[in-house]
Amino acid sequence: MPVLRATALAHAPARTVTGALIELAARRAHLVSVADFTVEALLPREPFRAARLTGQCAQTAAGTLVTCSFSWVGGVVDAMLTRTSVLSIATSLAEGAKARAEALADAPVVVGTVIVRDRRILAQQRAFPDSVAGLWELPGGRVEPGETDADAVHRECDEELGVGVQPGERVGPDVVLPSGKLLRIYRGTIPADATPVAREHKGLRWLRRDELTDVEWLPADRILLDCLVDLL
Incomplete structure (x- = not known):
C-alpha cells in the first residue's frame, strides 16, 4: 500500500495545531475520527481511490511537529498517477495547519x-x-x-x-x-x-x-x- 507524508513544525500548542488540521482537512476530505492529537479522514474516491489521511501532531521542545500521511489502495500505475497530487495535498495540509495554528495564537x-x-x-x-x-x-x-x-x-x-x-x-x-x-x-x-x-x-x-x-x-x-x- 503506497504511503506518502509531509511534515511541518508549528510554533503553537499541539491541540491547536490538531484543530487547525481538522478545519483544513474537513474542506477536502471526509472526517472519519478525531482524537486529542490525531485526525483520520478519507479523500473522495475519485481520482484517489479513497486515499486515507492520518494527521498526527506531536509536541516537541522546538514546537509541534505535524505529520500528514496518505495511504491508498492501488497498483503501481495508480501510485504513479496520484503520487504528485497526493503529496501536494499532504504538504498543503501540513503547512496550512502550521500557519493557521500560529495565526490563532490570540484567538478568543x-x-x-x-x-x-x-x-x-x-x-x-x-x-x-x-x-x-x-x-x-x-x-x-x-x-x-x-x-x-x-x-x-x-x-x-x-x-x-x-x-x-x-x-x-x-x-x-x-x-x-x-x-x-x-x-x-x-x-x-x-x-x-x-x-x-x-x-x-x-x-x-x-x-x-x-x-x-x-x-x-x-x-x-x-x-x-x-x-x-x-x-x-
Missing part, C-alpha cells in the same frame, strides 16, 4: 464542559438564535477578558445549569469555530446531589454512549463525539 476561546454522571454525558438543547435553535451542545460559553478557562467553565455552568462545576482535564483538541474563535473542552465534575436545570436552553438530556448520535449536535461539538465516546 469558547469553553465547553463534559459532565459525566452514571456513564452519561450532559447535553443541552439550544433555544436561540433561530439558526441553531433545537441543536444540542455541551454546557459552556465564551471566556471573558481577565478570566481563565477554568473561571469561564465555572461561571458558564453556574449561569446555564445552576450548579457549581469543578473544572478538570482537557478533552480532545481545540476546534476552530466559523467565527475564528477556538472551542476548548474540559472535563467537569458536579456534586453528587446537584441537579442541573436548563436556565437558558430548551432542555437537558443525560446521554449514554449509544445515545450520543441520537441528537443533532452543533457542528463543532459533533466533531468531538469520538472524544466523548472515549470518556464513557
